[in-house]
Amino acid sequence: MTTASVPAADxxxxxxxxxxxTLLLRLRDRIQHAPPGAIVHIIATDPAAPLDLPA
Incomplete structure (x- = not known):
């Protein structure tokens, strides 16, 4: 079994x-002018983040 490499975040x-x-607002500001296909790495400690971020 091989493991897939994780691409570096843009x-x-x-x-x-x-x-x-606050995280969503910060995220919006950071990705507003990101090119299509940009890889975003999000670090979150709020337990609700996995529920809120997909929205």
Whole structure:
């Protein structure tokens, strides 16, 4: 079995310690002018982040 390599992120958004609302606003600002296909790495500690971010 082989493991797939993870591509490097073009943008990293560190939401450590932030509530989802603040993280979403920060994320929007960072990706607003990102090119199509950009890979975004999001760091979140809010337990609700996996529920809120897909929206």
């Amino acid at each position: 943008i990293t958004v560190d939401g450590t310690g932030l509530l989802c609302v």
